[in-house]
Amino acid sequence: MRPEHLSLLRTxxxxxxxxxxxWAVIALSHPDLEEDTYPSRLWRLxxxxxxMRPLTQEHQDSExxxxxxxxxxxxxxxxxxxxxxxxLLPTAxxxxxxxxxxxxxxxxxxxxxxxxxxxxxTARVPEPGRYGTAEGVGPEAEPPRxxxxxxxxxxxxxxxxxxxxxxxxxxxxxxxxxxxxGGGMAGPTSETNTGEAPDGDxxxxxxxxxxxxxxxxxxxxxxxxxxxDADKTDTGDxxxxxxxxxxxxxxxxxxxxDRDHRNPVWDHDGQSLLIIxxxxxxxxxxxxxxxxxAGTAAPTGRDAAPxxxxxxxxxxxxxxxxxxxxxxxxxxxxxxxDLGPDGMDFIGKTPVLFRARLTEAGISELQPCTDPRTxxxxxxxxxxxxxxxxxxxxxxxxxxxxxxxxxxLEPLFAGQxxxxxxxxxxGGGAVLTAATTDSAGEVYVVDDHDGEEPVRxxxxxxxxxxxxxxVAVPQELEVDGEDGYPxxxxxxxxxxxxxxxxxxxxxxxxxAQYEPVLFDEVxxxxxxxxxxxxxxxxxxxxxxMDHGRAIIEGFGDRDAADVLAFLDGALAAHPQLDGERVGVxxxxxxxxxxxxxxxxxxxxxxxxxxxxxxxPVSFEGSADIGWYFGIxxxxxxxxxxxxxxxxxxxxxxxxxxxxxxxxxxxxxPVEQGQRWFVGLKRRGVDSEFLLFPGEGHELSRxxxx
Numbered sequence: 001m002r003p004e005h006l007s008l009l010r011t012x013x014x015x016x017x018x019x020x021x022x023w024a025v026i027a028l029s030h031p032d033l034e035e036d037t038y039p040s041r042l043w044r045l046x047x048x049x050x051x052m053r054p055l056t057q058e059h060q061d062s063e064x065x066x067x068x069x070x071x072x073x074x075x076x077x078x079x080x081x082x083x084x085x086x087x088l089l090p091t092a093x094x095x096x097x098x099x100x101x102x103x104x105x106x107x108x109x110x111x112x113x114x115x116x117x118x119x120x121x122t123a124r125v126p127e128p129g130r131y132g133t134a135e136g137v138g139p140e141a142e143p144p145r146x147x148x149x150x151x152x153x154x155x156x157x158x159x160x161x162x163x164x165x166x167x168x169x170x171x172x173x174x175x176x177x178x179x180x181x182g183g184g185m186a187g188p189t190s191e192t193n194t195g196e197a198p199d200g201d202x203x204x205x206x207x208x209x210x211x212x213x214x215x216x217x218x219x220x221x222x223x224x225x226x227x228x229d230a231d232k233t234d235t236g237d238x239x240x241x242x243x244x245x246x247x248x249x250x251x252x253x254x255x256x257x258d259r260d261h262r263n264p265v266w267d268h269d270g271q272s273l274l275i276i277x278x279x280x281x282x283x284x285x286x287x288x289x290x291x292x293x294a295g296t297a298a299p300t301g302r303d304a305a306p307x308x309x310x311x312x313x314x315x316x317x318x319x320x321x322x323x324x325x326x327x328x329x330x331x332x333x334x335x336x337x338d339l340g341p342d343g344m345d346f347i348g349k350t351p352v353l354f355r356a357r358l359t360e361a362g363i364s365e366l367q368p369c370t371d372p373r374t375x376x377x378x379x380x381x382x383x384x385x386x387x388x389x390x391x392x393x394x395x396x397x398x399x400x401x402x403x404x405x406x407x408x409l410e411p412l413f414a415g416q417x418x419x420x421x422x423x424x425x426x427g428g429g430a431v432l433t434a435a436t437t438d439s440a441g442e443v444y445v446v447d448d449h450d451g452e453e454p455v456r457x458x459x460x461x462x463x464x465x466x467x468x469x470x471v472a473v474p475q476e477l478e479v480d481g482e483d484g485y486p487x488x489x490x491x492x493x494x495x496x497x498x499x500x501x502x503x504x505x506x507x508x509x510x511x512a513q514y515e516p517v518l519f520d521e522v523x524x525x526x527x528x529x530x531x532x533x534x535x536x537x538x539x540x541x542x543x544x545m546d547h548g549r550a551i552i553e554g555f556g557d558r559d560a561a562d563v564l565a566f567l568d569g570a571l572a573a574h575p576q577l578d579g580e581r582v583g584v585x586x587x588x589x590x591x592x593x594x595x596x597x598x599x600x601x602x603x604x605x606x607x608x609x610x611x612x613x614x615x616p617v618s619f620e621g622s623a624d625i626g627w628y629f630g631i632x633x634x635x636x637x638x639x640x641x642x643x644x645x646x647x648x649x650x651x652x653x654x655x656x657x658x659x660x661x662x663x664x665x666x667x668x669p670v671e672q673g674q675r676w677f678v679g680l681k682r683r684g685v686d687s688e689f690l691l692f693p694g695e696g697h698e699l700s701r702x703x704x705x
Contacts, residue, residue, distance in 0.1 A: 001469040001523035006031045006705060008465040009520060011441045012433045014421025015045065016066040016073055021426040023047055025055065025064045025073050026443065031705035038705065042075060047431065047445060050458035055089065056096060063108040067116040072172060074110045074119055086110065086121055086170065099170055100251060103132060104163060109263070113270050118292065120169050120264040120273055127162040150281045150627040155667040155697045165260040167275055169292045170251040254290050256308035268326050279317045284343035287315040287324065287363065314362045317343060322351050325384040332358035333389055335379050338372065344628055348511060348548025350376045350541065353389065353404060369404060373545045381422040390430060392419050394542035396488060397515050401432055401446065412446050413455060416516040435517040438462065438471045462518065472526040474516045479569025487566045489535025490516050491574060492526045498576030500531040504567050508588030510539035510559065511548050531577045533570045537562030553635040555644040556596045563593060587611050587700060588668055592646060595676060598657065599649035610660040611697055614672045615647035622669040650679045656686035667697035
């Protein structure tokens with residue numbers, strides 16, 4: 001894989017499954033190197049044979065959700081240079097309709113009510129006079145911000161205390177004719193794929209891959225210009241009422257105040273919403289319930305609701321709730337972390353599955369169902385069907401799909417995989433998306449009936465990438481650390497006998513993980529001739545709570561020893577690796593560890609410090625998380641902090657270093673990289689600085705292609 005092959009990476013969204021269980025809608029996105037964007041469009045996926053048909057041709061359509069009655073697909077549509085808005089597509093045929101016009105856009109997840117008549121979503125509501133709400137007043141002319149709390153800005157968002165995220169509810173427009181329901185999209189989009197593309201020759205074949213012989217443009221992308229026009233079907237009419245065509249439906253704002261609200265889900269009765277509300281200057285959250293019959297209408301979504309309904313606080317700031325689902329009867333399922341008495345004990349913590357009773361009075365009988373010390377759960381999947389719960393679990397670098405039904409967690413889709421989303425199938429089982437060792441993302445069906453084929457792969461979206469560039473499969477390795485602790489990771493080795501130069505790659509977090517799946521950075525480095533060594537040292541996730549908490553007030557100690565031990569183990573296990581030509585690189589915490597190692601040893605030929613956490617002292621006042629992150633991880637004793645700080649030991653560095661940073665990085669502010677570069681250069685170290693304008697901390701993951 002080379003950088004020009006990035007356009008062949010295709011990533012599917014969580015499938016939206018139709019109630020009849022025969023088909024689903026996915027959004028398929030990819031990097032476009034020419035336009036420097038991530039175009040995304042909706043596709044209809046047949047769950048029997050994996051054939052796909054395009055449904056939309058827009059620049060960026062994402063996050064599809066099917067209504068419970070199967071009549072509509074709601075999704076997020078972002079016009080070129082516009083803000084993302086809520087859109088609706090009738091499954092019986094017709095044109096998508098954009099329902100909202102929020103000045104700062106709409107955010108998912110989108111939630112249909114149980115009766116399919118309403119949709120809940122979130123949107124940021126700007127303070128009047130800011131963010132373009134006053135004509136002719138740009139950011140430079142806005143009044144000053146009066147800040148009285150720690151939590152007022154966030155990387156990737158910017159200042160947010162003056163534009164809190166609120167929950168809205170909008171009515172689903174009534175169809176003119178509800179007789180045509182189910183069976184799939186009308187017209188050419190619902191036909192079974194025969195292997196012959198209609199006019200445009202860009203229809204995916206039976207394994208879900210666009211036909212590389214006919215369908216792909218120069219970038220390996222399905223040519224939207226040649227797609228069958230999914231917006232003009234043979235039904236002859238738009239199934240939405242003409243009164244609704246092109247006219248935003250008035251949403252109701254059902255939350256208010258200066259705090260963020262997120263993850264709305266419908267209560268058992270379908271007449272109220274359960275919502276997670278932020279707690280100012282804490283990591284803990286509250287769970288509130290609000291009725292949806294009240295609320296102030298905002299005809300275009302541009303006016304804040306002066307009087308939203310008063311919420312009922314169901315759970316005070318006791319935990320860090322990340323997701324919830326209403327189960328059978330009065331059952332409520334929660335994913336939540338115990339953040340300690342001060343609400344800030346986050347290190348090494350992953351959500352625990354809780355079961356509770358939800359009544360008119362509130363939440364009671366809260367009981368943990370999983371062990372927080374060993375069960376590293378993730379909210380990527382959280383689905384409830386009867387007494388069963390489907391979840392994602394982090395396990396030794398993989399993200400697995402597991403099931404809870406009253407006892408232990410049972411793996412449904414495990415191994416060297418990274419499950420990114422799933423939707424329940426009618427009658428049992430699930431449709432999921434996952435990355436694997438040879439694919440950036442595919443769609444699978446997991447059968448819940450113990451059949452001969454419990455897991456079926458429906459698509460092969462990465463086939464064009466594999467054809468253009470063979471994939472280097474990571475080789476698993478576990479070595480003993482200097483104290484005998486097992487260190488787990490992987491090695492990729494380029495073709496040829498070697499000796500191959502080596503890159504020691506270090507992940508961020510630190511409570512994150514490398515995964516044994518297709519990772520574009522590893523693939524590009526390997527194709528360029530480097531062996532890549534990457535592991536999950538102590539401090540990483542997916543190996544239990546103790547593993548994640550082992551580096552508290554010990555940054556650069558056990559974690560550094562683990563990384564070096566793994567490097568030495570990889571060199572010993574693979575003699576074709578050249579131990580005399582080793583480079584080290586990483587981002588965020590990986591940037592910290594890269595810089596730290598160069599203060600400890602001169603063994604590395606060169607280093608790349610990307611978006612690094614390099615000085616915990618200045619980090620406290622400049623980073624969006626600086627008011628707690630360094631303090632909790634490194635402590636507050638000045639001598640102990642200095643003992644863990646790369647900046648305090650910069651005079652020891654001799655390794656040639658490239659510093660990479662983004663101008664709009666508020667997680668590890670640009671001053672961290674600037675000071676590391678200037679400090680090295682002043683001391684005569686060969687150093688360079690690569691600075692990206694207009695980008696934040698997520699540059700290498702979601703920055704411009």
